[in-house]
Amino acid sequence: MDPTVKGPTVTGASVFRKGAIAACAGIVVTGCSFFGGSQQSTTTSGPSAASGASQTSAAATADLLSPDKANSLILPKEDVSQLVGSDLEYEGRSSNPGKPTIDGKESCRSLVAPLSLGLGESWTTYRNVWSQEAEKTYDHWVSQRVVLYPKADAAAEAFASQYPADIRSCTGEVLKSGESSWRETVKDVTPDRAQWADDSLDNGQPNGWRCSDEARVIDNLLLSATVCQRGNSVPAMQAIIDRMVAGATKSK
Known part of the structure; x- marks a missing residue:
């Protein structure tokens, strides 16, 4: 499974068949790493350059979110476990x-890879944390996911490139x-939010495994939450994104 996209495809009567792989394995990346040493230097072009995680972007201004604040928006797995009603140990x-x-x-x-495509070259901090019951x-x-930019207009441009108003036409599209x-089913799109x-699918038919997603842009920050499960994943996803948004707006 590629951690940049959704969880496993569920086949037939299986509830959870596809095993997740260890973080960063199986994805084609440049400079893939875990937390620490992953914030990018704003003086180097392109997302492949990295600097110390505790360093604040020189281009960020006092009224914009800092890397430390962006990191704090990720809910710990204990909180996520409570929200989904299951112990997510991995x-x-x-x-x-x-x-x-x-x-x-x-x-x-x-829609299949939230905040992974069309991010541009100016982002300074990227975090994707995924949780599940077990590794396999x-x-x-x-x-x-959280993505930090040095300026709010760069974040807004990146969001608009990924979730323009006409992405509503993607409802019914099948992606692999x-x-x-x-x-895909697009529920709502505004200049600062997409749901x-x-x-x-198995043989063109839904197999019961469903993901609910929301992405937001707030000042110089992009953030998203995805919850995949059998049944209704909306309440847990909404609770997670609401907590992330509350943390972002409170941090300003």
Whole structure:
């Protein structure tokens, strides 16, 4: 499984078949690393350069979110476990969006890999933390992502490139990542928020594994939450993103 995209495809009557892989394994990335040493220097072009994680971007101003504040928006797995109603013992972390390979309508691909495509070259901090019951088998998969930019307009531009108003036309589109196929349902898109769902397919039909997603832009920050499970994943996803947003707005 590529940690930049959704959890496993569920086949037939199986509840959780596909095993998750260790963090960063199986994704094509440049400079993939875990927390620590993962904030990028704003003086170096491109997301492949990194500097100390505790360092604050020189381009960031006092009224914008800092890397430390952005890191604090990620809910600990204990809190996520309570929200999904299951003990999520396994956690993976990535500090690079990687290069997910997705087949299907190009303008819809950011629905399968939230905050991974079209981020541009100026982001300074990237965090993707995913949680699940165990490394090999699980029935909940949760991802929290934060992406920090030196300026608010750069974050707004990146968000608009991934979730423009016409992404609503992606409802009904089928996208593929590896062996997994997903049918998209776009629920709402505004200049600062996108909400959608992804249904995992077997032979063109939903198999019961569903992901609920929301992405937001707040000042110089992009953030997203994804919850995948059988059944209704909306309440847990909404609770997670609401907590992240509350932390971001309180931090300003």
